[in-house]
Amino acid sequence: MGFVSLAGCGLPRSGPTKSEIFAGSVLQEGDAFVVSVNSRVTRATAVTPAFGFSSGFRNAGVMGSDTIAAGDRLSITVFENVKDDPLLGNTGQRVTPLEEVQVDGQGFIFIPYAGRIKAAGQTPEGLRDAITRKLDTQTPDPQVTVTRLAGDGSTVSVSGSVAAQGVYPIERPTRTLTAMIAKAGGVAIEPEAALVRVTRGNSSGQVWLTDLYANPKNDIPLRPGDQIVVERDTRAFTALGATGSQTRVPFETQTLSAVEAIASVGGLNTNWADPTGVFVLRNEPAEIANEVLGRSDLRGDQRMIYVLDLTQPTGMFEARDFLVRDGDTLLVTEAPYTQWTKALAAINGTASGAAAIDTLAGG
Structure with missing residues (x-):
């Protein structure tokens, strides 16, 4: 009787159980849609930030290096x-x-x-x-x-995560974006996590640094007064539950799969984690939620809980292909036996404590 009472009380744990999460689904009169991840769901949710420069930037043409400007x-x-x-x-x-x-x-x-x-x-x-x-x-x-x-009339400013911030003249060797970044000493952060933003008057555009070098169309010609800022990607997800660490984790690459997200926090805790209960929680835009659920009536952001079962034959492949997005919460639930183990440890601890008290009283 004492064991049942102890097992039912609030033992320490890292988060909700798998059954508790399922109990919050719309089918159980909750407010979240619980969806098992498969290849169709993976395709529907594979949304990544689309960056690039408008035609106004790309079609400007390289500025004549010998054209004199006010301030030169x-x-x-x-x-x-x-x-x-x-x-x-x-x-x-x-x-x-x-x-x-x-x-x-x-x-x-x-x-x-x-x-x-x-x-x-x-x-x-x-x-x-x-x-x-x-x-x-x-x-x-x-x-x-x-x-x-070159003078003040033909310069651009380069700031952010570059080796040498400053104001640089547009000269023959530095008439394009990549050349000017090189003039400023290159980026001072991991290239995979770097974004390059260019502001020209009232217009602005940005591109991944790796895309800048991979696609020559992104290497736009510069104009006097351009503001170039190199900054780190600000996207992040939160890891909770039975993982190696529970923390907010910044993205280190343009795309991040569920497997990579789990690995970035030390993997599953081998003593506690339930590999059948890996969840990704997010607020999904209505158009994506409708596609995932095969509906057309949803309006506004929807609470979605995506379920990954790493014990299934294709589970690891689905986790490898499913993309984590900015603001997601990655939750790994504890295995069912974990609570029983904790209960037994608590009982043994209680019994040991009682025996010690009896010994002291008898002494």
Whole structure:
């Protein structure tokens, strides 16, 4: 009588039993749909985040590396064909360097004796011709060179999980996304868990780092003012019950199967776990829930409990193919005998304690 009473009381355990979870199903007037995982269910629930860049990003075209923009810096040198009285230099100085000429916010530069000249939108060659025409009427046969130095007008910012955050100029070697990330020292986290987001004005797009390198279409041309952020995937699931550890676990790869999720927390606890009672709990969108259940009347998110039986001939294959998603709860129930083992241990402990008390009292 005492054993039955002890077994029925609240012994310590890691979570609900398999029978208690089934008792919460809609068929038992509960509020969750309990579904056994098979290949059809696996296909219906195999939803992964779809990332990528819009056509506006992909079709922008590589920016001309020699196009001058407002904020750029220019190196300009004027060679004059006179010896005694040059226009720009001192007496006897035929070569006049104009270093670090800044293109102003309106796209103009100022050259002595030539005045303000529109530079933004021109190539160095076009600007050279414009300066030459302005000076030609004042000094005989001037020779002008113009070199574009990347400046504030042609830069992007790179931040997040990269080796060297900062503002970088768009130059000939760094006109695309992958080249600019390499310029910033590459990513500082595991590539499989890295997302790359680009914000351009009011538009934004993101892509997995591995997809960026695997698909050349994702290596978009950059534009001045782009903001590039490399960040770790924020998805995670929660592991509870008779597993190696009970914790919140971040995703380390783009996709994560139930088997991989179990392995990431140390596998099933060999002393407690019930391999027939592995559950994945989630709030499923109505369109997926309807497909899984063969219905069309459900509206809004539905509480779903997916059941994996690892003892079945195909159980391990189903667990290998079934994808865990962001926010899921992975629950491994305890084997039925575990509670009896705990009850017996409690009884033995109680009996030992009573014997010790009798011994002390008799002494």
